[in-house]
Amino acid sequence: MLPAKKRYTFLPVFWIVLAINLFFTLFTVFVLVILQSPEGKTALKELTTLHSNVKMVLSIIFQSLFYYFSLNYFNKLMIEKKSALPYLLISAVMLIAVFCYYSLVSYLLPQRISMGTKPHKAVLIFSFALSAVFYTALSLLLAYLNNLRDEKKQRKVLEAQKMQLEVDKSQANFKFLKSQINPHFLHNTLNFLYAKSLPYSAELSEGILTLSDIMRYALSEATGSDDKAPLKDEIEHVRNVIKINQLRFSNNLQVNFEVTGVVNGIEIIPFLLITMVENAFKHGDLQRTDHPIAIKLTIEHNRLRFYCHNKKKTGPKEISTGLGLDNIRNRLDFAYGKNYKLHIKDEADFYTTELTINAL
Secondary structure (H helix, E strand, C coil): CCCCCCCCCHHHHHHHHHHHHHHHHHHHHHHHHHHCCHHHHHHHHHHCCHHHHHHHHHHHHHHHHHHHHHHHHHHHHHHCCCCHHHHHHHHHHHHHHHHHHHHHHHHHCCCCHHHCCCCCHHHHHHHHHHHHHHHHHHHHHHHHHHHHHHHHHHHHHHHHHHHHHHHHHHHHHHHHHHCCHHHHHHHHHHHHHHHHHCCCCHHHHHHHHHHHHHHHHHHCCCCCHHHCEEHHHHHHHHHHHHHHHHHHCCCCCCEEEEEECCCCCCEECCCCHHHHHHHHHHHECCCCCCCCEEEEEEEECCEEEEEEEEEECCCCCCCCCCHHHHHHHHHHHHHHCCCEEEEEEECCCEEEEEEEECCC
């Protein structure tokens, strides 16, 4: 079967084939008129007969279909980086198809005697075989050149996207470094307040300590390779955000957070999961016992699945720019390429985010 999205559509192929055939026909007519020989006049007269016109129409239709299918097949094989065997098999099929076509046309519409002596059978077979080789080789060459051009364009697009991501990343790092003084000051202040609050309120001191841990993770520069952080630290950060929100609302929030699988030794780009969790806290109705926020993280066979589902708040909605989710997609593209799927289901009453990373 041909690929779902064809590189070449039929109509452009047909018009190109038609234009080429008309060009060579007109060129032949021009040469015959210039020569003004008896044989030329006979050949020119033969070109205007119904017999010749039918053969030309059949030839244009066959060539259009042949190049339409062959170019798309060869293009598919090149995209999929197939070995030589599929090329040989398809080329053999195409050679047979061209040979059979000319044999059938020669049988149904034999060459007119007025064109001269009837050619020998061996000469016909040789000419059919030569045409078959020419058609197949030309199709393969055209598919190769177009595929080469497409790959070059794609490389330029990917390089431009990669460069833009690097620029965005550099700007984000620059802004982050500029903001280091105030967050560090806040982190140190929180540690001081925690120590002072211990004798007065266990709940207050726990809240300050949790907030201090959140700030420590946010300020941490101890990421692993490829700007990734340990997954266990990201999970702990999610737990701390849940805890600080529970303290804000007197532990009345309905939150179910489940982690399944072995997380030790696994790294992930930081602040990925927490962005989706914070989005649920911001827009979700989390005090309904019948509709608690459901957060599930599963690790199996080096694959991560993250699920976050919440009921939406009723009444006035908080204004959202959507930049958080756009940022997530850009970071996922940069870090994992095509090895992830992010599905967002925005319903009237519920909001669901599902993330799958196939190769951590």
